[in-house]
Amino acid sequence: MPSVQAEVSIGEHDPAAGGDEQIAYGEYVLRAGGCVTCHTAQDGEFLAGGRPIESPFGVFYGPNITPDEEYGIGRWSEADFKRAMLEGRGPDGRHYYPAFPYTSYTKMKPQDVEALWAFLQSEVEPEARENTPHDLVWFARFRPSLVGWKWLHFEPGTFEPDPDQSEQWNRGAYLTLALGHCMECHTPRTRTGGLDLERLGAGARLPDDDVAGNITPDRETGIGRWGERHIARYLEMGLTRDGDFAGGGMADVIDHGTSHLTDEDRRAIAVYLKSLDPIAHEPD
Structure with missing residues (x-):
């Protein structure tokens, strides 16, 4: 192919x-x-x-x-x-x-x-x-x-851009919330298996005991200490802010997915993630 x-x-x-x-x-x-x-x-x-x-x-x-x-x-x-x-x-x-x-x-x-x-x-x-x-x-x-x-x-419906946000922000939101479906893994689940929308992006422990980290900009438990360039580099190379490489399921996501995106799209995701409200949450 x-x-x-x-x-x-x-x-x-x-x-x-x-x-x-x-x-x-x-x-x-x-x-x-x-x-x-x-x-x-x-x-x-x-x-x-x-x-x-x-x-x-x-x-x-x-x-x-x-x-x-x-x-x-x-x-x-x-x-x-x-x-x-x-x-x-x-x-x-x-x-x-x-x-x-x-x-x-x-x-x-x-x-x-x-x-x-x-x-x-x-x-x-x-x-x-x-x-x-x-x-x-x-x-x-x-x-x-x-x-x-x-x-x-389940709430069907096409992504609607926010007119108060930039084109870059809206592109990042679309990639994160819709096409890339990042929140499906990075959000805790309710007892009935739905996303806990009050902790959207705050990280979750997955059934295989892997951890999908907190991707809100909380400085202690999330990506608050990461800059946009750190996030974009991680999505491209799997290299964290501290110089470690991604492991577990995220390694596959990067290898088969986000590493193939353009620099502009990876930066758009970073811009969107940094704009989220920080949530202090360490996946159990």
């Missing part, structure tokens, strides 16, 4: 233009959206699924999103894909588990979803890898209960 070039950005490629322009931007969306990390197993084929995702409700496995017609999304229509990304529903109408972060993707710009679809259909090799069934606790297997979960925790 083609590699993402540093110059690929929203400012230089029109995702609505179609053809090669749209496909090039679609690959960029794939990287910014963290798709590779969850949909590619260790030493597995690109986007062919099988990556385990631990949760309090059991282990989910990222599905095959290659254009294979039997095991992937080769028989999907573009409308099916948009419904999955923006509404959390499959082609057969069933509700997806929120291990798939459609609660953030729902805020994606339609042209970004369309560009991602174009890339997946035209540039990704179909892989005939059967999806691994989820291994969940008994009560989580009852999919109709997801209707109630979505009623409590």
